[in-house]
């Protein structure tokens with residue numbers, strides 16, 4: 587028996603089989619079929635956003651969002667994130683300019699954004715990291731002042747709301763990931779929610795080789811379509827996601843009960859006005875009796891796999907050697923060297939959480 591850091595939520599096999607039966611009749615397996623359309627409509631409702639485009643995965647969703655806004659030059663972002671955020675910027679021919687993060691919620695430090703803006707800056711790509719919400723109001727003010735686009739990496743923030751407003755409504759666009767390890771999954775999958783409805787033609791065409799109608803290719807697009815089996819998994823999982831999030835809350839509550847107010851253990855405080863999705867449980871070991879490596883190894887010896895998430899910073903990746911200076915984002919560097927994400931998924935039972943906490947506290 588082992589406990590992984592995460593475990594995908596899936597429907598009962600019978601439910602999925604029932605959902606994909608139609609596909610045997612229709613033989614319509616991909617290219618924006620009935621399941622794709624249905625999932626789009628249901629997600630517009632669930633996320634409470636005016637426009638959405640589904641993609642094969644979250645990373646491509648982000649690359650296509652960058653393409654849709656014709657960004658150029660430099661993009662301000664944070665290095666305390668998954669590889670995808672930085673890679674999407676670099677793979678689009680743009681230069682990431684790394685801004686530091688807050689000490690409490692690990693999202694972009696809005697007080698440090700303006701000093702990084704140059705004539706070449708075209709956008710800000712902040713990350714709602716761990717489902718913690720960025721200071722969207724201040725980011726909007728800065729973006730307006732300097733005429734910048736804002737694309738949120740909301741891969742961790744499915745279902746999160748700010749003062750009752752769906753998180754996908756902020757900025758010009760937001761990217762969601764529906765990867766197996768995320769709160770809501772379509773096996774692999776992702777989406778972009780966006781403000782400007784004129785972009786719907788762009789997204790629909792771009793992900794299908796630039797095709798606007800049969801024989802008419804208006805964009806240099808690629809292939810990033812979500813297929814019908816992915817969409818069917820999404821339709822099933824969406825029926826259960828609220829219940830899954832409630833179960834995640836119980837896990838987080840138990841962790842909080844056990845690990846709050848322990849000297850040298852720092853947890854994220856709940857944010858004001860936020861309905862959380864309980865996506866991750868990051869713990870920062872800072873002055874604790876054990877180092878992060880000691881905690882990690884002790885858990886591993888019991889077949890419990892926590893994750894150094896996010897370590898290293900994306901700016902420290904081997905592929906970017908010599909290009910960025912991680913000392914320019916000291917808070918991000920400090921946190922990344924001390925943070926561990928503990929196992930968290932809907933079906934994690936209280937006994938296992940207690941076992942994990944006992945190992946850490948012993």
Ligand SMILES: *Cc1c(COP(=O)(O)O)cnc(C)c1O
Nearest residue numbers: 643644645668670741763764765
């Ligand atoms: C998962 C993730 C992505 C990429 O999503 P995929 O669906 O795996 O391609 C991007 N950014 C962050 C922060 C993520 O956690």
